[in-house]
Amino acid sequence: MGLLTIPPTDVLIQGILSGILMGFVYALIAAGLSLIFGLMEIVNFAHGEFLMLAMYTAFWMYALFALDPLLSVPICALVLFGVGVLVYYGIIGRILEGPMLAQIFATFGLGILLRAAAQFLWTPDFRQVPDAWVAGPVRLLGISLGLPLVVASLASLAAFAALSWFITRTETGVALEATAQDRQAAALMGINTDRMFALGWGIGGACVGVAGAFLTTFFYVFPDVGSTFGLLAYVAVALGGFGSIPGALVAGVIIGLIEVLAGLLIAPAFKYVAVFLLYLVVVLVRPQGLLGKF
Amino acid sequence: MNRRMRGRGMLAALAVLVALVVPDVASAQAPEVVIGVLYPMTGPVAQIGIDARNAINVALDIINNRHDLGLPLAVEAGLPRLGGAKIRVVVVDHQGKPDIGQAEAERLITQEKVHALFGAYFSSVTNTASQVAERMGVPFLNADSSSPALTERGFKWFFRTSPHDRHFSVVMFDFLKDLEQRKKVKFKTVAILNENTAFGSDSAKVQEEFAKKYGYEVVARLPFKTGSPSLDAEIGRLKAANPDVLLPSIYTSDAMLFTRAAKNLDYNPKMILAQDAGYTDPKFVAEMGREAEGAVTRAPFAMDLATRKPLIPVVNDMFRRQSGGRDLSDVPARVFTGFLVLADAINRAGSTAPAAIEQALRQTNMPAEQLIMPWTAVRFDETGQNTGVSAILMQLRGGTYYTVYPFELAAQEVLYPIPTWSERK
Numbered sequence: 101m102g103l104l105t106i107p108p109t110d111v112l113i114q115g116i117l118s119g120i121l122m123g124f125v126y127a128l129i130a131a132g133l134s135l136i137f138g139l140m141e142i143v144n145f146a147h148g149e150f151l152m153l154a155m156y157t158a159f160w161m162y163a164l165f166a167l168d169p170l171l172s173v174p175i176c177a178l179v180l181f182g183v184g185v186l187v188y189y190g191i192i193g194r195i196l197e198g199p200m201l202a203q204i205f206a207t208f209g210l211g212i213l214l215r216a217a218a219q220f221l222w223t224p225d226f227r228q229v230p231d232a233w234v235a236g237p238v239r240l241l242g243i244s245l246g247l248p249l250v251v252a253s254l255a256s257l258a259a260f261a262a263l264s265w266f267i268t269r270t271e272t273g274v275a276l277e278a279t280a281q282d283r284q285a286a287a288l289m290g291i292n293t294d295r296m297f298a299l300g301w302g303i304g305g306a307c308v309g310v311a312g313a314f315l316t317t318f319f320y321v322f323p324d325v326g327s328t329f330g331l332l333a334y335v336a337v338a339l340g341g342f343g344s345i346p347g348a349l350v351a352g353v354i355i356g357l358i359e360v361l362a363g364l365l366i367a368p369a370f371k372y373v374a375v376f377l378l379y380l381v382v383v384l385v386r387p388q389g390l391l392g393k394f
Numbered sequence: 395m396n397r398r399m400r401g402r403g404m405l406a407a408l409a410v411l412v413a414l415v416v417p418d419v420a421s422a423q424a425p426e427v428v429i430g431v432l433y434p435m436t437g438p439v440a441q442i443g444i445d446a447r448n449a450i451n452v453a454l455d456i457i458n459n460r461h462d463l464g465l466p467l468a469v470e471a472g473l474p475r476l477g478g479a480k481i482r483v484v485v486v487d488h489q490g491k492p493d494i495g496q497a498e499a500e501r502l503i504t505q506e507k508v509h510a511l512f513g514a515y516f517s518s519v520t521n522t523a524s525q526v527a528e529r530m531g532v533p534f535l536n537a538d539s540s541s542p543a544l545t546e547r548g549f550k551w552f553f554r555t556s557p558h559d560r561h562f563s564v565v566m567f568d569f570l571k572d573l574e575q576r577k578k579v580k581f582k583t584v585a586i587l588n589e590n591t592a593f594g595s596d597s598a599k600v601q602e603e604f605a606k607k608y609g610y611e612v613v614a615r616l617p618f619k620t621g622s623p624s625l626d627a628e629i630g631r632l633k634a635a636n637p638d639v640l641l642p643s644i645y646t647s648d649a650m651l652f653t654r655a656a657k658n659l660d661y662n663p664k665m666i667l668a669q670d671a672g673y674t675d676p677k678f679v680a681e682m683g684r685e686a687e688g689a690v691t692r693a694p695f696a697m698d699l700a701t702r703k704p705l706i707p708v709v710n711d712m713f714r715r716q717s718g719g720r721d722l723s724d725v726p727a728r729v730f731t732g733f734l735v736l737a738d739a740i741n742r743a744g745s746t747a748p749a750a751i752e753q754a755l756r757q758t759n760m761p762a763e764q765l766i767m768p769w770t771a772v773r774f775d776e777t778g779q780n781t782g783v784s785a786i787l788m789q790l791r792g793g794t795y796y797t798v799y800p801f802e803l804a805a806q807e808v809l810y811p812i813p814t815w816s817e818r819k
Contacts (some may be wrong), residue, residue: 107634114659115630122624224440226647228681237660237815246658318658319623320650320681322438328623363627368618369590371627 104365114243115360121253123356128256128311129329130336130348131263132304138280138343139300142192142203146211148330150305152218154180154312155321159227168233169316176309184305188298218323232317252314259310260349276300280343335379341392350390427481427740430502432495432513432523435487438621438647441677442515442725447485448716449726453733457481466738466764475744481737484508488519495519499526509746510535510736517541517592524552533751537732538725541596545779553755553774555732557783559597559669562692565785566667567608569799570639577810583613585637587628589620589644597643597669613637620645625652629661643669646678653682657815664811666690674724683793688812690789695727696797698805699768706766731767735760
């Protein structure tokens with residue numbers, strides 16, 4: 101325990117690269133969560149299940165219509181946008197003024213409902229897309245990386261850039277940020293905060309939709325798949341700072357890196373020990389997270 | 395208390411007493427035998443639970459109805475020495491969690507009043523559930539958990555029909571030595587990759603012990619949490635250590651993730667010698683069989699043994715009807731066998747009293763002709779372990795498993811080394 105073993109350079113570089121790449125994917129998943137929290141201070145405990153729904157959407161597009169997951173990306177984004185909006189109008193909108201406990205239990209319960217429904221409808225069997233367009237290794241200077249991971253992370257980066265552009269450069273996006281900063285002031289300025297909230301949930305869902313579609317190219321899909329990624333997403337949001345989108349990016353990459361490095365240098369069993377240890381340290385030293393505003 | 399209250403109190407006490415006594419009298423004359431069955435019916439290995447239940451349904455059909463087969467209890471309907479009593483099962487889902495297994499075992503015994511327990515696939519769950527059975531003096535028959543520790547606890551009420559990982563490891567390491575001679579190669583190093591519950595941990599422990607005994611160096615020991623989203627770090631370590639033989643003890647989800655990740659990261663082990671579990675799950679074979687070309691696994695059962703055992707196709711047909719077209723595989727074959735052994739013992743006991751069943755189990759001596767497993771017999775030693783067990787090794791070729799060891803039983807020659815990813819396609 102605690103003994104560092106330095107692997108050969110090419111393995112180390114491969115690890116660092118794949119950690120960063122995976123971090124971009126974690127970041128995109130976390131971005132949606134962070135957006136929703138920034139808007140209305142609600143943690144979407146069903147966020148992992150949103151991801152699960154996105155992955156199932158991509159899978160069924162493949163199984164029923166032979167659509168490669170890459171082609172399903174816009175479909176998943178749209179579907180999850182719809183899911184986000186539906187959840188907002190159907191559930192969240194009604195409990196916004198309620199006690200925090202009610203808000204927590206609402207999304208938590210939704211998560212459990214979604215998971216059970218998925219299991220009932222689609223069985224607990226694992227699903228895979230066996231011959232996605234992106235498959236196999238990509239070799240660069242003697243380093244081999246998974247092509248699906250490379251594509252997924254580049255897409256996540258692109259989605260992040262799009263999200264940032266949207267928030268800072270478009271009128272709707274600026275209105276969204278304004279609502280996040282000060283709900284009442286935004287309302288006073290004539291912004292329809294209810295619609296902003298719904299939009300926030302929709303975009304949060306769409307982020308996860310994109311991530312989910314790409315994850316289906318190299319992950320198995322099953323009703324519980326949301327929990328593994330969901331947990332890391334919560335850590336990324338808390339580490340990066342609740343409500344901070346750039347924070348989610350930084351934190352996602354950090355988590356991806358720490359996960360792989362701890363695994364390579366110490367022992368794979370310590371992967372998450374290191375991640376959560378770092379999180380604890382940051383929370384104690386800087387509770388608002390690395391880039392958080394609260 | 396005045397007299398009226400006392401009168402009412404005594405009436406109430408009398409009513410309670412009657413309520414307590416009458417059901418006991420009724421249950422003592424129960425015309426059926428109830429067995430509590432614990433399996434993971436939901437969760438990542440839910441398909442195993444479904445397979446197990448279908449196998450039990452086949453066994454129940456054979457026991458409770460008339461069949462002209464050379465299997466125990468087939469010919470008559472029900473258990474003859476219990477007046478034709480039929481067997482009923484209460485199936486519970488432990489979701490792969492030891493605490494749920496424990497709670498359900500207690501509930502089955504105290505509320506469902508089962509006469510015996512059967513299950514539970516995950517060694518970790520079998521561990522806790524059988525502790526309950528031991529404490530309450532109820533027989534527990536296990537057909538499918540392979541941690542050796544389960545029969546090393548000095549339990550009186552625990553019986554296991556299937557081989558455990560010590561048996562399997564002997565076969566696996568003997569295979570390595572025999573393969574060295576056959577292919578004129580020399581293995582020097584092994585790496586152990588295991589999930590970290592009872593199954594994987596105990597398997598890894600045994601394999602480390604055997605590696606030392608057989609003279610192999612363990613260059614990497616990699617426990618991980620089953621269901622992890624990423625095995626990249628583990629594969630990185632494996633690439634760095636570059637063992638001659640990889641020994642995985644992992645469940646289905648991990649096996650699928652590992653195979654994919656190995657392809658993406660271009661990890662090319664020359665020999666994979668797996669401890670069953672994920673590698674023999676039909677789900678894994680269906681989805682990743684072609685990618686896992688060349689993987690060798692120990693198995694207690696293989697369908698291509700049907701040529702030597704005429705009972706196998708018959709039972710397989712019944713299983714296909716129950717399961718909607720799935721063939722028998724490792725777990726349902728063992729479950730079917732174990733359940734028949736338990737039913738046979740209850741029949742020989744001629745009673746549902748726990749002590750009688752336990753005695754009858756101890757005296758079990760089922761011969762090979764009545765088994766679909768390639769075992770010499772079912773006979774339990776003092777620890778409750780079946781001593782008639784044997785194992786085979788099979789290898790994935792073109793998406794199907796073929797028996798490759800012992801070489802005399804082999805259907806195909808061993809493919810060594812496993813072709814690299816760039817050599818395939």
